[in-house]
Amino acid sequence: MTQPKASATTRSSSDGPIVSAANVTKRFDPRSPLVLDGVDLSVEPGEFVAVLGASGCGKSTLLNILAGLDEATSGEVTAAPSALMFQESALLPWLTAARNVDLALRLRGADSAERRSRTQELLELVKLQDAADKRPHELSGGMRQRVALARALAQERDLLLMDEPFGALDAITRDLLHDELERVWRATGRTIVFVTHNVREAVRLGQRVIMMSSRPGRILREWNVADEDRATLPNKLTYHLREEIARHAGR
Amino acid sequence: MPADERTPHGLPNVDLPGADTRVDTGTVSLAGIEAGLDALQAPPTRRSPGSRFGNIAAKAVAPLIAVIAVLAVWQTLVWLEVMPIWNLPGPRQVFDALARSARSGQLWTALHTSLQRGILGFLLSVAIGTPLGLLIARVRWVRMAFGPIVTGLMVLPSIAWVPAAIIWFGLSNATVYFVVLMGATPSVINGLVSGVDQVPPLLRRVGRALGAGPLEMTVRIVLPAALPGYVAGLKQGWAFSWRALMAAEIIAVGGAIGFGLGALLQQGRDLANMPLVIATILIILVVGIAIELLCFAPLERAILRRRGLYAETA
Numbered sequence: 106m107t108q109p110k111a112s113a114t115t116r117s118s119s120d121g122p123i124v125s126a127a128n129v130t131k132r133f134d135p136r137s138p139l140v141l142d143g144v145d146l147s148v149e150p151g152e153f154v155a156v157l158g159a160s161g162c163g164k165s166t167l168l169n170i171l172a173g174l175d176e177a178t179s180g181e182v183t184a185a186p187s188a189l190m191f192q193e194s195a196l197l198p199w200l201t202a203a204r205n206v207d208l209a210l211r212l213r214g215a216d217s218a219e220r221r222s223r224t225q226e227l228l229e230l231v232k233l234q235d236a237a238d239k240r241p242h243e244l245s246g247g248m249r250q251r252v253a254l255a256r257a258l259a260q261e262r263d264l265l266l267m268d269e270p271f272g273a274l275d276a277i278t279r280d281l282l283h284d285e286l287e288r289v290w291r292a293t294g295r296t297i298v299f300v301t302h303n304v305r306e307a308v309r310l311g312q313r314v315i316m317m318s319s320r321p322g323r324i325l326r327e328w329n330v331a332d333e334d335r336a337t338l339p340n341k342l343t344y345h346l347r348e349e350i351a352r353h354a355g356r
Numbered sequence: 357m358p359a360d361e362r363t364p365h366g367l368p369n370v371d372l373p374g375a376d377t378r379v380d381t382g383t384v385s386l387a388g389i390e391a392g393l394d395a396l397q398a399p400p401t402r403r404s405p406g407s408r409f410g411n412i413a414a415k416a417v418a419p420l421i422a423v424i425a426v427l428a429v430w431q432t433l434v435w436l437e438v439m440p441i442w443n444l445p446g447p448r449q450v451f452d453a454l455a456r457s458a459r460s461g462q463l464w465t466a467l468h469t470s471l472q473r474g475i476l477g478f479l480l481s482v483a484i485g486t487p488l489g490l491l492i493a494r495v496r497w498v499r500m501a502f503g504p505i506v507t508g509l510m511v512l513p514s515i516a517w518v519p520a521a522i523i524w525f526g527l528s529n530a531t532v533y534f535v536v537l538m539g540a541t542p543s544v545i546n547g548l549v550s551g552v553d554q555v556p557p558l559l560r561r562v563g564r565a566l567g568a569g570p571l572e573m574t575v576r577i578v579l580p581a582a583l584p585g586y587v588a589g590l591k592q593g594w595a596f597s598w599r600a601l602m603a604a605e606i607i608a609v610g611g612a613i614g615f616g617l618g619a620l621l622q623q624g625r626d627l628a629n630m631p632l633v634i635a636t637i638l639i640i641l642v643v644g645i646a647i648e649l650l651c652f653a654p655l656e657r658a659i660l661r662r663r664g665l666y667a668e669t670a
Contacts, residue, residue, distance in 0.1 A: 244398060281393060
């Protein structure tokens, strides 16, 4: 897996960053403590960025702001329209896998012929064509997340925001979904911002790993995975993460 | 910091093996591994053993035993003569009264009249209660204003409306329908409101993330998600309309009002015909059970099974 990232398929680099956040702060109400404090983030089209942090670092808040589901208290945010994936698959339990994907296409305004063919294609992409008529409760956790991925891809957004999407899965399934997601990323040329508290997951997936501090969430450091030794990088990141967590002892 | 020291946070200075989970799987394809895992992890589709007919038969046995037990206790009390026979007739006398009433056609008239009113009244209250429920569930100030009134109406026994209804509408069908509506509509409203309240916030968030507008959110996400609560409300609404109907029919007799089961009950009392009274009570009960078993139970089961929420009871 040494081929270069498939970035040029949807946007050219002359479009500038697909996500750009400058000095973003977030407070949920005026008296509550800062959740995000001066976050700067820039993501280029086609990039796969992993945002790593412990609990309380405001990772999810940052994603919500990028997705437009929440507003920054101050700072500048511009982000391309995005699709969002959560830790829970959040599939509609009364719809089959295919109908869940279909709903995203329908809400996007696709006509019925396009919906039928796209649903088929997307389920094939996540290798669930045989489970098209199953309902979420008939699928395993990993299969549900793949349906959720297909649904997010159905939105046809250049930017895919993922909020710990594999956090609730067992290790075997998670490893496979890492391969799967990387394959889908290369095949579709999407830009992915992937939030996780799992060091190895961040190193496994991200081209860049951005580490955030907790309470308030700030960007501590970032690593370009290609410049690092993949074998030792997880150790290094774990060290920094533990150092950051230990800082909160006795507060 | 130097990576060659033991860190203060207890991280050993060895390279973790397999830190990179990219593995060469050799001849086995990713698709193959994934298909294998899917097969291992997907919940097995459990089919209850035995034939469909066998299952139904098995399910019928337990209630049948209960009915036989009740009949046995009843007959025993009659034999023991705890009350005079004209006050406590036995199953045999009651069955005879039922047969007589059926032969004369009175039973069928009453059954037809009551069922028609009950079902029509119930459907009316669904037609009225559903939009009102949606309004209360979705519009904040409407809920604050009318929510408590609806709850109050649900607690108010609908029989309390009968005197007023007779004064307003006289002894007419309008009186009966009014009482049924006042009995059933609050339940339908409340069922829908609590169904909507119980929609997981995550599903709304998904709707927003997928770009659903207010109408699409209501039609595609909120209403389907609220369906189990709504159906529970309908079920209670039916029970309330049937009860309200019986109360209205017992009190409001004569005039332009047709002859329903409540009137039959009242007639039995007027004639001191205890077997007829008990026979009518049994018919009212059986109608209630039949509607539940034939309409609501299958509907509820289908909805819950689709969502994987239905527990197959052994």
